[in-house]
Amino acid sequence: MRPPRLCSGAMGIELRHLRCFLAVAEESSITRAAQRLRLSQPTVSRTLAALERDVGARLVDRSTHHVSLTPQGRIFREKATAAVAAFDEALTPGRPGRPRPLRLGHAWSALGAYTTPLLRRWERELPDTPLELLRIDDRTAGLARGEVDAAVLRGRIEAPGLVAETLYLEERVAAVTADGPLAARDRLTLADLAGVPVVINEVSGVTALDLWPPGARPPATVAVTTTDDWLTAIAAGRGAGVSVVSTAETHPHPGVAYRPLPDVPRVPVLLAYRAAAAHPALPRLLEIAREVTAGAG
Template sequence: MDLHTRKLRAFVVLAEELNFSRAAGRLFLAQQALSRVIREIEDEVGATLFTRTTRKVELTPAGEVFRDGALAALAALDRASAEARRREHTVSGVLHLGHTVGAALELTAPILSEFASRYPDVEVRSHEYPLDEPDSGLISGAADVSIIRLPDSTPDVDTVPLFTEPLVALVATSHRLSGRVSVRAAELLDDPVTLSELEDPARRDFWSLGGFRGPESPATVVTVGSVTEELQIVASGRAISITAAAATRFMPFPGVEYLPITDAPRSVVALAWVGGATPLVAHFVETALAVRDRETDLVSAIEHPHVRS
């Protein structure tokens, strides 16, 4: 027996209507054509499925059994077709996400939540990289996409900004500028500055306020390997640190004050990838930007924080 779905659907419609005229109308068939289809089905099944009189059409006991089977078969086929179409367009796989300390700050959770909602078949494996790996896995290829702070001189890197932040100076409570509401960059140039062992000259220049220094007054650098070590050195008075304003929310530390730098450039948090965006990376970037554009109040609070010492 080789009953195709067109015949089965015609049978089901007639079983529902029990009227050849109405069933034929629903199927956009002539009544004679519908009658011929039903006879072909009965011949193939080998049983009478309907009793017909001039006054009514009824299912026979065999017809009732066949109706139930036909409905189940069609429903199963419809489910299989829908699942096949879904799988054809499903985005799946593993996305390796690298990030520096703080990632995308308060936007991190909304971005990851939205991405999981949009692409439930994608597993996101995130990894925080230390201060001396500011590319967050891009150079090694361990990360498909990273959340980094610019500037960055990684070769062939593509970036798209998420938001910017003002810079602050971390100083000890015993520092000469302690207690100030804000400072200017020029007031900080004589202090040693904490930096990780960065090989990227653009980053070293940015985080040591290089734009305010002349060639005759390079920064004196105190090398640090972690945020905790950096805070301990600042609190001891050995050096200051130039960092983003988010530090006031994410890195409170005894003995350290946070002073906004009124004339410093802003820190840019960006999404970055190397060698062209894969479909997974493109979907993540699209999602992150959509969340950024939707969460305007959150972004405004990040970009224009109320900095307290």
């Protein structure tokens, strides 16, 4: 298999082509990529087709509604991610002589109760290198697209060019309508939730129907794409959700009650970063993150 090219004097590839391709790769959907980029679906399709013509290889398999990368596309994704990250880094504003900020992404709850200790340690020990905490609603919290230097992620992550270290394991909780019958219980089980629809964040959540055993799964799912929409759906009585303890700590909601869910495996909390183009302060971030979470589950 011949690796796809990234640049050539005869090619007309622009940054917009690479961003479009990375959005499709991250979302596994032309529709969701178009929504993220605020473009029409035909525009995204045309941009992707133009990129494939210039690269000289098919990058995306469109044979199903759930698009996937071809082998050439997976190779090209690593190259495109590095190219976009290098461009963004070159344009990052900063004061002369001062290190550029280290951007730490997260999808919804960062490190939970350990977030503030991490930020305070960083400010005390590296005051000249700003640590920017950015909430980005996608599976890798902007890391795969080069929007951040590192990210706090949960669950299993499969993305080319990323390295992840497990910091600790986090207990799960059930999220139910505050005035519903399930909220009256001190704790819940998966079986308790099997009789109601389950609200699933398809972009960055850690819950899917396969969390339940076959034959004992909820009757329906309610798909959302952000944590805010997930909370709103549960508060409105459209279903129940499953998340982690840090969600209850960082996202209280008057219409949502959180209850322990002890019969479910805990969720790995990861600190992930790109194998290439690392920020020079990244090793220190890893050290501090390990230290502030030491002794966690």
